[in-house]
Amino acid sequence: MRARSLVVAAASFFYSARGGPTPTRLPRLAVFLWSRGPTPASLARAFALARAAGAGSARCVATAFCSVSFLVFAMTVARAQSSALVKVTPLGSHAGELCRNDRALLFEDPTGVRILYDPGRTVDETDSRLGEVHVMLLSHAHNDHIGDVRPNYSAPGTCAAPATGAANANSNFASIASLKNAAVLAPGELSGYLSRKIQNIRGSAPGACAEAGLDNTFDVPLGAPCTASLRPGGSRTARRAGASAMVRIAAVQAIHSNGVAAALVDSPGEAPGLSGYGGSEAGFIITFSNGLVAYLTGDTGMFGDMETIISRYYKPTLVVPNMSDTVTLGPNETIYMMRNLVRPRTVMPSHVNEQATQGGAIRGGTRVDLFQLFARDLVDVVVPVSDVTRSFDGAGRCVGCR
Numbered sequence: 001m002r003a004r005s006l007v008v009a010a011a012s013f014f015y016s017a018r019g020g021p022t023p024t025r026l027p028r029l030a031v032f033l034w035s036r037g038p039t040p041a042s043l044a045r046a047f048a049l050a051r052a053a054g055a056g057s058a059r060c061v062a063t064a065f066c067s068v069s070f071l072v073f074a075m076t077v078a079r080a081q082s083s084a085l086v087k088v089t090p091l092g093s094h095a096g097e098l099c100r101n102d103r104a105l106l107f108e109d110p111t112g113v114r115i116l117y118d119p120g121r122t123v124d125e126t127d128s129r130l131g132e133v134h135v136m137l138l139s140h141a142h143n144d145h146i147g148d149v150r151p152n153y154s155a156p157g158t159c160a161a162p163a164t165g166a167a168n169a170n171s172n173f174a175s176i177a178s179l180k181n182a183a184v185l186a187p188g189e190l191s192g193y194l195s196r197k198i199q200n201i202r203g204s205a206p207g208a209c210a211e212a213g214l215d216n217t218f219d220v221p222l223g224a225p226c227t228a229s230l231r232p233g234g235s236r237t238a239r240r241a242g243a244s245a246m247v248r249i250a251a252v253q254a255i256h257s258n259g260v261a262a263a264l265v266d267s268p269g270e271a272p273g274l275s276g277y278g279g280s281e282a283g284f285i286i287t288f289s290n291g292l293v294a295y296l297t298g299d300t301g302m303f304g305d306m307e308t309i310i311s312r313y314y315k316p317t318l319v320v321p322n323m324s325d326t327v328t329l330g331p332n333e334t335i336y337m338m339r340n341l342v343r344p345r346t347v348m349p350s351h352v353n354e355q356a357t358q359g360g361a362i363r364g365g366t367r368v369d370l371f372q373l374f375a376r377d378l379v380d381v382v383v384p385v386s387d388v389t390r391s392f393d394g395a396g397r398c399v400g401c402r
Ligand SMILES: [Zn+2]
Pocket: 140, 142, 256, 257, 299
């Protein structure tokens, strides 16, 4: 649709510039060319249309020629854009499997911007799988997302019951952000909280992330971490230095909670039994430079604005639902959501709190199995097994997936 709009605008512009008499007739010509393609017949028809609109013969020829030429150019640009791929790599506890604690996803835009989402308990700053991390997103502060304990790389336990390592009072999230000089984007009151955690690690507080221009743009890579609030309705844009295309990150509503566990609250701490106030939780919409729009639900239940705002306004083509079924969406809610509310091209069910796969294949009787049985006629289901990079085109198709 974006390519179609571009073609209409471009053809209209050239027609007008070359002497087309009435702007109201311009879309007719552009749409005609778009529907037929740049053939001799369409060229002749464009000439006739221009002539009927009252232009002189020479101008008619120029109009038709320029319109068709630019059509070819626009189609080439559109094809190049959609052929660029976004890479998505799950960073779980067991390579090749989708396991109980798995939440972390690493996205890489075609421009090179790398975004880490909810590292949780399966990744810390020592993890060699991370590489460069430019942006970090935290949906909410619960332990399984911020990472209250380190992974246990030497004795990882089982996929059904992953082992964890030592407690990390500053959180895996802040430890990674500190080492990688990441731009931290977080909802609620978490920006200030994470700034303090980064200060605990580095000895100095991070600055606020830049927000230049109307797109609230910041450039990466950074020389030091920064933090910023990102709350529903808001968006920020990451740009790899030197790139013209950018990655836009918006926050959307989630319905859950966002307390900070007492063990992660610095002195003087919380009263026994209470958690720290984290403000509101969120989901995220990431619009990549190739046109892919990914909706990361965060922990949430269903809500009507999944259709009225998230589907109609942001138009996601890839959805990553958190589908653990006790405190978030379950498979039945997620099926309803795909059928009636969001309707993406592809779904990657995550945060499933079970051993969903064995040898990389979906295990029978699991939440993921139930989901894919009923959803595979509606959407493409891609299981986010750890350490396996998937590539997505601008339409949300997983390229090379079965
Ligand atoms: Zn939660």
